[in-house]
Amino acid sequence: MKLVKPLALAAALVIPAFGAVQAQETRPNIVLILIDDVGFSDLGAYGSEIATPNIDALAARGALFSNFHASPICAPSRAMLMTGVDSHLAGVGNLPESLPLEHRGEPAYLGHLADDVVTVASRLQAAGYRTTMAGKWHLGHDEPDMLPPAHGFDRSFALDASGADNWEKRSYLPIYDTAPWFEDGKPADLPEDFYSSKFIVDKTIQYLDQGEESGKPFFSYLAFQANHIPLQAPREFVDKYVGRYDKGWHELRQSRFEGVLGKGLVPQDTALGPMPEGLKEWDKLSDDEKKSFAMNMAVHAGMLEAMDHHVGRFVEHLKETGEYDNTIFLVLSDNGPEPNDPLATPGFAQWLWWVGYSRDLDKLGEKGTYAFIGPEFASANAAPGSFFxxxxxxxxxxxxxxVSGEGIPALGTVNGFSFITDIAPTILGIAGVSATDEFEGKRVKEMTGRSLLPVLRGEKASPYSDEDAVGMEAAGNVALFQGGYKLVRNMPPYGDGEYYLYDVAADPGETEDMKEAEPERFAAMMAAYRDYAASVGALEVPAGYEQMKQLTVNRLHDRRGQLIAAALVALAVLAGLVWLAVLGVRRLVSR
Known part of the structure; x- marks a missing residue:
């Protein structure tokens, strides 16, 4: 057994004889589309009832990966996506907002990209690409060197928070005072006609048009807010799905499972994964509750279709400007579907009222409204997998x-295992750019991911052998993959904190624990995980830790610190005023 080590990209990873790309006189443009909180079976190409024709069209002419994995949390996924380096080595081992206080300041939990990692944008920029970014960044903004301009983007319009409103510049959670948007590293406002998916495409088109005369190839990163809470979408998209989900999440989960099977994305004898314990039963809900849940899911579907619509606008623009035929697209989600029910947090309903958010079903999805699907529909969107x-x-x-575009073979479904750190070296390979452990005269961490070009050329099913162990940890949740097996631990409230072993090649629903049937494999993979955790600096979370509860703990802790600091300043000012008064009295007495 060997643990996957960081590796330098060699010239062999550059696309030699890679279909039509070889014949291009110029290097290909590269478009990276990141969808937020979209489940495995949410896209039409993956068996969904939601209309996503533009993304489906990209899938039809390229490769659709059925065994691709990310982190379960957005910021660690984005760190790995941008750098090709394990999230802990990149400095973003957990969501910064829910980081245990004990982990603050640790190298693996900085909450922003470490100084010794380099983004794929920086490497492409140095190689002569023009680079743009629009959408959610979430990799730090406390200092200017944390924002996109310092990480290789010529132009950027970035949100650095876990999410925000999609219709206007406002916070979506009480842990944020505002929605921190930045254009080219400076605080920015939003236009009056802002809608996140439309705006992200409009900005990208604007940036590309402004740099068109340079003649350089481009790398554009479109990081959509869809489908992060609050779920919001124009009425014309939501109305298509009103009534579609009236039969509830059990019916949807089964239909999604059948859709996945019909697409051949998992083995035909796959068992549907279980829903976590403690979730609501549809048949036990009141009619009003059913109507509310179904409407929230309709907004989810409308939001995803709206995003796909704007992706289609972007594709059409590339066709009109003659860039489409020399552009390669990579489309993915940062993690599974969002399960949180914010109303379960004490005081949240009052906060919604206080800041003016509505849950009126007749307007849900429109400006000023706040929708979310909760863990039950999230479980359906994740079918056939367990959890979310x-x-x-x-x-x-x-x-x-x-992965799709000129020169990418129409491979259809790719079943081999791959991981989110593999995307950066793949992009660099497509561009013909090498990545070493030195950048601009500075030693940097080598990529832990592996290029997918051999997979796209049909030479391999996966960049990993059966001996390679690929680890992942986020907020105490653990996965380690090796030879078709998976070691996994899920933390409370929906997990129990115990380790399990699954043959995910045959059982992607994780329905049969194999640790007692294969104790030697279980022990070996446990040892491999310990080696992985030690090599990247992953720490155990404190007893009783829960991610969503920690958000509140951290906010109160930081607020308390701010209040104490303010109180000390006030006392200092008061002391100064008293001293001045004493001096005044002394002068009067002396006179």
Whole structure:
């Protein structure tokens, strides 16, 4: 057994004889589309009832990955996507907002990209690409060197928070005072006609048009807010799905499972993964509750279709400008579907009222409204996997991934295992750019991911052998893959904190624990995980830790610190005023 080590990209990873790309006189443009919180079976190409024709068209002419994995949390996934380096080595081992206080300041949990990692954008920029970014960044903004301009992007319009409103510049959670948007590293406002998916495409088109005369190839990163809470979408998209989900999440989960099977994305004898314990039963809900849940899911579907619509606008623009035929697209989700029910947090309903958010079903999705699907519909969107976002079950980390474009063979479904760190070296390989452990005269961490070009050329099913062990940890949730097996631990409230072993090649629903049947494999993979954790600096979370509860703990802790600091300043000012008064009295007495 060998643990996957960081590796330098050699010239062999550059695309030699890679279909039509070889014949191009110029290097290909590269478009990276990141969808937020979309489940494995949410896209039409992956068996969904939601209309995503533009992304489906990209999938039809390229490679659709059925065994691709990310982190279960957005910030660690984005760190790995941008750098090709394990999230802990990149400095973003957990969501910064829910980091245990004990982990603050540790190298693996900085909450922003470490100084010794380099983004794929920086490497492409240095190689002569023009680079743009629009959408959610979430990799730090406390200092200017944390924002996209310092990480290789010529132009950027970035949100650095876990999410925000999609219609206006406002916070979506009480842990944020505002929505921190930055253009080219400077605080920025949003236009009056802002809608996130439309705006992200509009900005990218604007940036590309402004640099068109340079003649350089481009790398564009479109990081959509869809489908992060609050779920919001124009009425014309939502109305298509009103009534579609009236039969509830059990019916949807079964239909999604059948859709996945029909697409051949998992073995035909796959068993549907279980829903976590403690979730609601549809048949036990009141009619009003059913109507509310179904409407929230309709907004989810409308938001995803709206995003796909704007992806289609972007594709059409590339066709009109003559760039489409020399552009390669990579499309993926950062993690599984969002399960959080914010109303379950004490005081949240009052906060919604206080800041003016509505849950009126007749307007849900429109400006000023706040929708979310909760863990039950999230479980359906993750079918056939178990769990969802925040957890290391397949429903939380097995996500859609599509590679398409001129020179990419129409491979159809790719079943071999791959991981989100593999995308950066793949992009560099497509561009013909090598990545070493030195950048601009500075030693940097080598990529832990492996190029997928041999897979795209049909030479391999996976960049990993059966001996390679690929680890992942986020907020105490653990996964380690090796030879078709998966070691996994899911933390409370929906997990139990115990380790399990699954043959995910045959059982992607994680329905049969194999640790007692294969104790030697279980022990070996446990040892491999310990080696992985030690090599990247992953720490155990404190007893009783829960991610969503920690958000509140951290906010209160930081607020308390701010209040104490303010109180000390006030006392200092008061002391100064008293001293001045004493001096005044002394002068009067002396006179």
């Amino acid at each position: 976002k925040l957890y290391a079950g397949e429903g939380g980390i097995r996500v859609p991934f599509i």
